[in-house]
Amino acid sequence: MFSRLSQITRHLSAASPIRTPKRPAFSNASGVARSIMASADDRNSRTIHTAACLIIGDEVLGGKTVDTNSSYLAKWCFSLGINLRRVEVIEDVESEIIEAVRRLSDRYDFVVTSGGIGPTHDDITYESIAKAFNLPLVLHEQALERMKRLSKPRPSQPPFDWDTDSPALRARLRMVIFPTDKTRDLDKQFIFPHDDLWVPVNVVNGNVHILPGVPRLFERLLDGLKPVILPRLTDPDGKGLIRVLVSTPLSESAAADFLTQLAAKVEPHGVKVGSYPRWQQNGIVTLVGRNQEYIESIVPELIEGVHGRRVTVEGEDDVPPEEEAKPSSD
Template structure:
């Protein structure tokens, strides 16, 4: 047993490999990542990263990473869930991007999003296989190294179940299977910052951590069940940082109108200009093949929006509804001519 423990210690103490692709894209990315000691490399300071971790959250962005999404093999549902999540909290989701498992693409996107938005979430690319390069790429984006996170590793051993097709797997014995599992707990780490600002364990029954890089880039798995569970579990930590800590979110009022868009356009253009200073946005959505279209008001000032209801109903010759199809006739099949 003693010799097996020694083997494992030597295994865990080996330098972490660079998991970037050896493809042409990865070769090109090597010139994109300027070494940390280079004068041309500008890394966000530790103080700035900590400030991002604690500051108020107004805007959000989502980065979906995966060749399988771009290739049509997998349908992305995480960005839709994230959009509803942000809407429920009153966060302004400003951008959703889908990119390939390409280091240079990941580096460019996370740097830009981290600079522009308060709360950034990535999805995908943190599994055990060769094409899961998100951790390594985001570490490179901010001049960091990957480091085995011992607490995450201990939670993995405690909470993950052995696969039935790996009957001889042993946590104490170095093996290709163990190496693959370790890739999922080798996280970007900044030695100058406290670990509690970099690694979040938000669900007691899940070993999967949320790795936080540069203070506001939150790395989540692409598996929808895990993505959704971790995001919901993260909510209590986000609520105190919202402009409205009650988390009431954004309100959306729907109006059903029989008028074509061309008929309501002049009024809606005027309305949009008048309500914009109050943080309210006006939308118009044709419903092809239906007899009624939809007009929307979206904002956080519910009282002000309620005051607009009679005016909007009169000018669109419709009424406020709870669902777009609420006023549809039973057999609404006629083309909606605009």
């Protein structure tokens, strides 16, 4: 069986990685120049300040599927104090994936991709990311053994034999052939967060984490990464960011001058001011940062400046719409 599987996997991984051309250095969100030539091990160990999310799938762009994974990642990052700086949605097109994943890997500390790792013809994420970083596609034996052990066939599926070459076998094997840097520690490239899931998180170029697009799997695998990520955070306790919400009856234009001055005042303290109008309801102003004591100290000033009041959730003080006048009965 091993020899047959080896022949099949050699055929499936025959796509030739392309050479990565030399590219200029980018700057990170803090304005610090970062070399494109930084090693994967360096990317895999440095402190995580910033993150980016790459959603891959024609079905999202075509309106067939609503993306919830980027929203889940945004909340996950916020809870850990990671600044999610970019979310992109792109087609299942090799050149698009290659360009986007290279750029995001260069610019951000922690990158997550979602989608395109299934068994069908348009699932090309693994192949494209392999080409992006000039890596071979290699069968991962541990993932294959876990797949055999944990996969449960549905009653409606035709009989399947792991020892017989078939389209179904080839489709399954495509999902355990990953971009692999044979010069690096495999444990840093493949993380199995849960014992009951065969699919690993494939970490490429030290900071690109390839996740499935199925929301339930995406969420479980992302949550499973937390113990790996925590030691690399600015705050290893994972306390995350703090957000204060203030409801205001003022329009954005009426509050703009005050908020502009407040934002300039608090920026040196690492606090951001956000303003979010809402249709026919009070708007929301937010203070976001890490220094809870400082944030609390400026809340009274914010409340006074926007004639508002502090709320725990958006919409807490919404006024129900008036009932439409009922037609007269006479």
